[in-house]
Amino acid sequence: MLLGWFILSTAAGHYLASTSLLDQLYGDLVHESYQHPNFQYKISQDEDNLGVYSSYEQKFPDVYYESILHHYLKRKPHAKFPDKDDVSDIEMDQNMFGGIVTYAHLPHFNCFKGHNDIPIDVAIVGAPFDTGVSFRPGARFGPDAIRSAAKRLSYSTDSKKNNYKEKNIRRDSFHKHSIVDCGDVAMNPFDNRISLNQLYRGHRAIVNNHSGKVHSIPRVITMGGDHTITLMALRNLHEQWKKPIKIIHFDSHIDTWDPKKLGGGITNYMSLNHGTFLHYAHEKGFIGDKGNYHVGIRAPLIDPDFDSKHDAECGFNVIGASSIDKIGVQGILKELVESYTANDKEIGTPVYISVDIDVLDPAYAPGTGTMEVGGFTSRELLAILDGLKGTELGRHLVGADVVEVSPPYDTNSGITALSATAVIDSLLKIFVN
Ligand SMILES: [Mn+2]
Numbered sequence: 001m002l003l004g005w006f007i008l009s010t011a012a013g014h015y016l017a018s019t020s021l022l023d024q025l026y027g028d029l030v031h032e033s034y035q036h037p038n039f040q041y042k043i044s045q046d047e048d049n050l051g052v053y054s055s056y057e058q059k060f061p062d063v064y065y066e067s068i069l070h071h072y073l074k075r076k077p078h079a080k081f082p083d084k085d086d087v088s089d090i091e092m093d094q095n096m097f098g099g100i101v102t103y104a105h106l107p108h109f110n111c112f113k114g115h116n117d118i119p120i121d122v123a124i125v126g127a128p129f130d131t132g133v134s135f136r137p138g139a140r141f142g143p144d145a146i147r148s149a150a151k152r153l154s155y156s157t158d159s160k161k162n163n164y165k166e167k168n169i170r171r172d173s174f175h176k177h178s179i180v181d182c183g184d185v186a187m188n189p190f191d192n193r194i195s196l197n198q199l200y201r202g203h204r205a206i207v208n209n210h211s212g213k214v215h216s217i218p219r220v221i222t223m224g225g226d227h228t229i230t231l232m233a234l235r236n237l238h239e240q241w242k243k244p245i246k247i248i249h250f251d252s253h254i255d256t257w258d259p260k261k262l263g264g265g266i267t268n269y270m271s272l273n274h275g276t277f278l279h280y281a282h283e284k285g286f287i288g289d290k291g292n293y294h295v296g297i298r299a300p301l302i303d304p305d306f307d308s309k310h311d312a313e314c315g316f317n318v319i320g321a322s323s324i325d326k327i328g329v330q331g332i333l334k335e336l337v338e339s340y341t342a343n344d345k346e347i348g349t350p351v352y353i354s355v356d357i358d359v360l361d362p363a364y365a366p367g368t369g370t371m372e373v374g375g376f377t378s379r380e381l382l383a384i385l386d387g388l389k390g391t392e393l394g395r396h397l398v399g400a401d402v403v404e405v406s407p408p409y410d411t412n413s414g415i416t417a418l419s420a421t422a423v424i425d426s427l428l429k430i431f432v433n
Contacts, residue, residue: 096151102181103146103223103424104153111182111206121177121212122219122431124424126184127199130406131192132228132273134263135370138406143184143223145367145407145417146424153425155179177214177432182206187225193269196232203236217398219431221424224403226369227255227274230354234286237399241350244288245398248336248388249278250381251356252321252372253299254307256282256314261302274369274404282314288349291339295319295332295384296359299372321359321375329380333387340393350398353385353430355423357404357416365419367410378419385426389433400427 082089102108103124111123126143133139155174185202187195203220210218217240222233237245249255256278257263264271272280281287292314298321301307311318317339319332327335340349358368361375376384388394402423410416 101144101147101151102183104150104155104421106155106179106181108183109180111180111210112185112202114205114209116210118180118210119178119213120180120206120210120218121215122179122221122428123182123206123210124180124221124223125182125202125206126223127187127225127229127232127401128184129187129192129195129199129225129229130369131189131195131226132277133226133369134273134275136406136409137226137369138367138408139224139226139369139404140187140189141407142225142403142405142417142420145410145414146223146402146405146420147181149414149417150421150424153421155428174432178212179428179432192228192272196228196272199229200232200235203233204239207236207240215431219397220399221427221431222399222401222403223420223424224401224405227251227354227356227403228272228277229403230401231272231277231281231286233399233401234281234352235284237350237352238284238286241398243347243350244285245352246340246344246349246396247278247281247287247292247352247354248295248393249293249316249354249356250295250359250384251354252296252358252375253356253370254278254294254297254301254311254316254318255356256311256316257302257307258310261307278314278316279310287315287352289315291341291344291349292316293319293336293339295336296321296376296381298322298374299370324376324380329383329387332384336384336388337391337393340391340396344396345392349396351393351396353388353397353400353427355381355385355400355402355427357402357420357423360416360419365405365416367406367408367414367416368404369406370404378422381419382422382426385423386429389426389430394430394433397427397430400430402427 100108106124109118109120111120111125128140128143130137130139185199187198189195206220207217212218220233222229234245234247253275255275257275258279259271259276262275263273264276278287294311294316297318319335323332340351357365358370358372359375360378360381362371362373364375364378388397402420405416405420407414407417
């Protein structure tokens, strides 16, 4: 027995010295013929049992550990590299931590040029803008962070990864639609009038110059940016659909503040910001006079009586954040779904969903401009969005956004940006349903 052990350890030592440890463990990474010869040693049944060696651990530690390695090598399969000219496993950019970043690895297409090279049913576009905020800036970096956090998602046919949220979704429905990432609209950081106009023209170019396989007018999902950017999406949609839009606005703040109360007063320029854009959306007739909804409201008002009255005048109903405790997700869904009336159906009222990520509790979305405690969990928000899929309201969705993701205030794990990816994923599923 001891003699056998001696022969084994000498042979193993000799073998291990003859080629590098790396090559032994992982195959020869340098030479073409990476398969090294099989071990020639004959090991008796007794000695093949690792338990026998354990008694040698103290006495002959070097021999012991070499033998352990010997056993590992003996059992491991050889690496099988593909043919030298085979690129089938690397040609698709499906890398989760590298590559050119688009939302969920969607194809990038320059949607702003005036041609219709490829069909576009849903266009995802970034609006890097944060000079309309009242408190903490940083949302100009939102599109970038959302795309990075979306690397785990994929909608491609050739994807090696499945969508994590809904593995059983009919992948056919995604294939029928052409979904692209248009990149970001270049937005000037020095003058909001210029940059918002750039965004308006960006949206306009997407929908005017392209059409999809399913939707003749591409549906745009905008990644903000602070909430001011929603006004340009609504302006464009109002022009496209030629009727007021019904907006479902997920937010902790009402955002219908009269500019006299928030920001305005000295110059007109100051009056348009992320807390007043819905006032202007109503004033300009982009949104309906009634039937709009805020969901998740909980932030204090500036002038409670005046603000509430003005909010109602702008056509809004309020589902407060605490409704989740009173009527739950299903109760909120019921109210939203039923708010799309028979009359809406008859005239085909277009619907817009705007998700300010601050609708979530700061526990789920700390990376945002204006946190308010007592918000929805990310699960509750996604359940509400997913519940709209297949309803009349969902079927008439013509545009959407997720805004106010401010990466400088996010956690190291980027949970706010991650929440935004899930929101976009749910919005996409409404569009392709
Ligand atoms: Mn907002």
